[in-house]
Amino acid sequence: MHRFLESNRGLWDEWADIHAHSTWYDLESVRRGTCKLRSYEIDEVGEVDGRSLLHLQCQLGTDTVSWARRGATVTGVDFSPRAVAVARQLAADTGIEAHFVCSDVLTLPAALTGTFDIVYTSRGVLGWLPDLTRWAQVAAHFLAPGGVFYVTDIHPIAEVLDPSAAELRVSRPYFPRAEPVCHPVQGSYVDRDARVATEVEYLWPHSVAELITAVARAGLVIEFFHEFPWLDRPWPFLHKQEGLGWTLPPGGLGELPLFFSLRAGKAAAGASG
Numbered sequence: 034m035h036r037f038l039e040s041n042r043g044l045w046d047e048w049a050d051i052h053a054h055s056t057w058y059d060l061e062s063v064r065r066g067t068c069k070l071r072s073y074e075i076d077e078v079g080e081v082d083g084r085s086l087l088h089l090q091c092q093l094g095t096d097t098v099s100w101a102r103r104g105a106t107v108t109g110v111d112f113s114p115r116a117v118a119v120a121r122q123l124a125a126d127t128g129i130e131a132h133f134v135c136s137d138v139l140t141l142p143a144a145l146t147g148t149f150d151i152v153y154t155s156r157g158v159l160g161w162l163p164d165l166t167r168w169a170q171v172a173a174h175f176l177a178p179g180g181v182f183y184v185t186d187i188h189p190i191a192e193v194l195d196p197s198a199a200e201l202r203v204s205r206p207y208f209p210r211a212e213p214v215c216h217p218v219q220g221s222y223v224d225r226d227a228r229v230a231t232e233v234e235y236l237w238p239h240s241v242a243e244l245i246t247a248v249a250r251a252g253l254v255i256e257f258f259h260e261f262p263w264l265d266r267p268w269p270f271l272h273k274q275e276g277l278g279w280t281l282p283p284g285g286l287g288e289l290p291l292f293f294s295l296r297a298g299k300a301a302a303g304a305s306g
């Protein structure tokens with residue numbers, strides 16, 4: 034396991050430098066005040082002003098900073114030292130007080146203490162994790178009583194599709210497995226022509242059943258699981274739909290869920306079942 038995570042960490046270190054200079058992440062606009070959060074997640078997470086928020090897999094800190102601007106006291110976590118360095122600099126440049134921790138999410142209780150009102154994670158996170166059961170336990174561990182766990186990511190159904198094919202093609206496993214699936218790396222998702230020394234990425238498939246069972250077994254109460262017909266990134270076989278992101282070609286009856294959000298709560302102190 035260790036070698037897969039070490040390899041992925043090296044890849045994310047390389048990507049952090051590429052992403053920090055990309056128009057996709059556009060750090061300059063974040064410095065000027067642009068909010069990188071999507072309106073649906075702002076609505077679904079709910080009020081963050083005056084609340085503590087733990088952001089898992091925060092990468093460059095763009096969303097972390099955006100939550101802080103909405104009034105949250107933020108802590109970001111990522112296992113890439115390069116990404117954490119960029120995130121710390123972004124917070125410093127914008128005068129935002131944010132705490133960043135460099136750690137594997139799955140071992141975070143060894144690196145961070147305290148509890149949070151909100152645990153948040155988003156966009157491109159689950160596939161990098163070998164163990165969703167442990168991941169959900171970590172989220173539950175850091176939630177204060179009455180706190181909220183919010184996840185929004187690529188839908189497990191969309192993860193079976195080949196993201197570089199010109200036409201919709203099912204090419205990846207859906208059901209969970211212990212060993213990761215190894216894919217060749219071609220630049221980065223923000224720049225396919227970028228030079229990257231790491232040759233492969235290791236991803237773990239996760240099913241909807243696995244996700245929901247992991248969250249429920251961690252003792253959290255699932256409030257909703259929403260499915261969306263759009264993706265947040267331009268896979269070649271999808272069509273840009275203004276205001277929605279990228280969807281299957283319009284006009285036909287064919288539909289697939291491409292993105293999801295899940296919100297779960299930790300029982301308030303003194304609450305009984």
Ligand SMILES: C[S@@+](CC[C@H](N)C(=O)[O-])C[C@H]1O[C@@H](n2cnc3c(N)ncnc32)[C@H](O)[C@@H]1O
Nearest residue numbers: 045090092111112113136137138155156157161
């Ligand atoms: C696609 S990015 C997350 C995107 C982020 N929401 C954003 O918009 O910038 C995935 C992040 O997960 C981090 N990551 C991957 N595996 C991890 C792990 N086991 N523990 C902590 N971070 C991890 C990577 O370093 C990367 O920064």
